[in-house]
Amino acid sequence: MLPALVGRNPFILAELLAIVVVVHIIWSTGGAFGGVRWFVRIAAVFSLAGVLFNVLTVHAGTSVFARLPERWPVIGGSLTWNALTYGVTSGIALFTLVLIGTTVGSLLNWMDLLHALPHRLAPVAVAGSVAWTFLPQTAVAFGQIRESQQMRGHRIRGVRSILPLIVPLLAGGMERALATAEALEARGFGASAPSPGATRAASGRAVGAVTVVALLLLLTGAAGVLSGRVRAGSGAVAVGVALFAAAFLIPQPDENRRTRYRSPRWTWKATAISAAAIGSALSTLIASWLVPEALQYQPYPDLEIPEANAPLMAAIALLLLPALIPPVAHAGSDPAR
Secondary structure, eight states: OOHHHHHOOOHHHHHHHHHHHHHHHHHOOOOTTTTTTHHHHHHHHHHHHHHHHHHHHHHSSOOOOEEEEETTTTTTTEHHHHHHHHHHHHHHHHHHHHHHHHHHHOOOOOHHHHHSGGGGGGGHHHHHHHHHHHHHHHHHHHHHHHHHEEEEEEOOSGGGGGHHHHHHHHHHHHHHHHHHHHHHHHTTOOOOOHHHHHHHHHHHHHHHHHHHHHHHHHHHHHHHHHHHHHHHHHHHHHHHHHHHHHHSSSSSSSOOOOEEEEEEOOHHHHHHHHHHHHHHHHHHHHHHHOGGGGTTOOOSOOOOOOOOOOOHHHHHGGGGHHHSSOOOTTTOOTOOO
């Protein structure tokens, strides 16, 4: 996601979109993406709407292809190829980010990810995984409710007719949430080990303070990277990650330890894909420091062909590696590995 977040170069965006589409197609086995395809369609609609909105409301640029009457509010004025180009690049970036998120979220083994995280992050990880898995479940439930209502003669005609669909959807969501909460409670989720109250309270306050500072640094660094201050933002992110490591990786006395029957195995495929992703991310950051024009593109006021940085595009092409390692189709295998 990093190249699409820090720049709007059409060549980089087109390469990213092609890569994620190829990986998505190759790994779309066994209905892994069935619950999120509607979300991708919504992203495509919003991307197209954003292009149209940008063309009609932004009247900047020298390449004019049409004019609307000036007396028309907001949309009146010149329609430029510059606004169309910027809208298309922004729409491609938005759609690419959504497609990356849904592809990774559908293929990721959340249980293995939970086991790999530091034990103090277990409550946050469980809450996030439950929230993410509820998204496709809600989509499936909405389709089932709509079909059952249609069998009873219900037809959607306007906003008021959506109410018979929303009420059972919310009720079903509450039932799933209560069932999940009961299952977590039965498994002892959130239980703490007995220890001296003062010692554990002081330790918890220290860890909490460090966590808050680390989170603020991460948010500030991410905002700096997205706003173009890549060096300062990267430094803040690095310090935040270091503080998180200090808060969650350093063991403390009298602390609960999670146990499991089977530990996830780290394979050479995981090493290769992780190395490719890290190499691509580092190349993007270095390019944003040394040659920012390789990522940035501004079609205003003159519309020009952007620069294509071959070394950076070659580094980003490393993200195509998952397409060269297709999912294993034998019984009992987990394609997310």
